[in-house]
Amino acid sequence: MEHDEAIAGLREAFQTIGKRFTSQRRRIWELFAAHPAGLTISEAAEGVRDGGIGHTTVYRTVKELTELGYLQWVHDRDGEHRYIAGRGGHSHPLVCRGCGRVLLIDCQGMSTLHKLIAVQTGFIVDGHHLEVFGTCPDCQARRG
Amino acid sequence: MEHDEAIAGLREAFQTIGKRFTSQRRRIWELFAAHPAGLTISEAAEGVRDGGIGHTTVYRTVKELTELGYLQWVHDRDGEHRYIAGRGGHSHPLVCRGCGRVLLIDCQGMSTLHKLIAVQTGFIVDGHHLEVFGTCPDCQARRG
DNA sequence: TTCTTGTTGTAAAAAATTTTCGATAAGTTT
């Protein structure tokens, strides 16, 4: 299963950096995984409050998961950070403006872009952040 | 002059949306224009405090300038928003990890990327946000 | 079990952002 693989990967990732994969960390990640449109930190804190998880833990965990590559942020219309679950590695969010759903896509052709920019500017390019916006097939159908 | 043109453009832009181009708005924009590495909102507020401009005004003005396309944000290492001066229109920040300097570049090849993604995902793609990171020529030289 | 160390939640503190409102300044009309 998709989900169990991610959990196993997470456990290993935390172990690697000498940290424990606690039930809180697990539940917080699962909350994000259950929301394809992502959550802000305060929404996430709200979402696990009933479970007795404090907001301090949410802040800490979101930071850790982000560093491990298991969460990445996108911007909603207000420029606010919204975190979405991924499975490590480098990919880019394709955000639907209609329903907010996020599809992670990989970056073909970006290394070409790096080289192009390097030649034109003299910079040594070593990274990028890309978000793509549009309308998903479902929302297209819904509107005719 | 570069600077005067921008000021003239700004005056016109504010007029167009029925707002006044006050000395505060001007000074705030000029502060950003004088900092190629950009400023956070609190840095900007700090920078104009001696001039008697309150932080409330800075918040309001940064929002306006951003909507007008005369400021755009990038992320520093902490994921914090840093605003940099531009001259309207769509461009992408190339950020030096060494000195923080930002070069605005235009987006060649991105419409091709849009089409590619559209074909692969079924999304109608209509926009993107791209930040590129690297090391500028000066910082390369400085390190040998 | 005992020891050691990382993790958690609560409460408090600090920082960032927004709201409210009377005073002021800019642009218009007379």
Place this chain on the structure above:
DNA sequence: AAACTTATCGAAAATTTTTTACAACAAGAA
């Protein structure tokens, strides 16, 4: 210029967001 109208401003207060401190707790090792 004077009177008028309206956007804008800054200070203070309120709210929200994020961080810090610390005692209790939980997990793994010996």
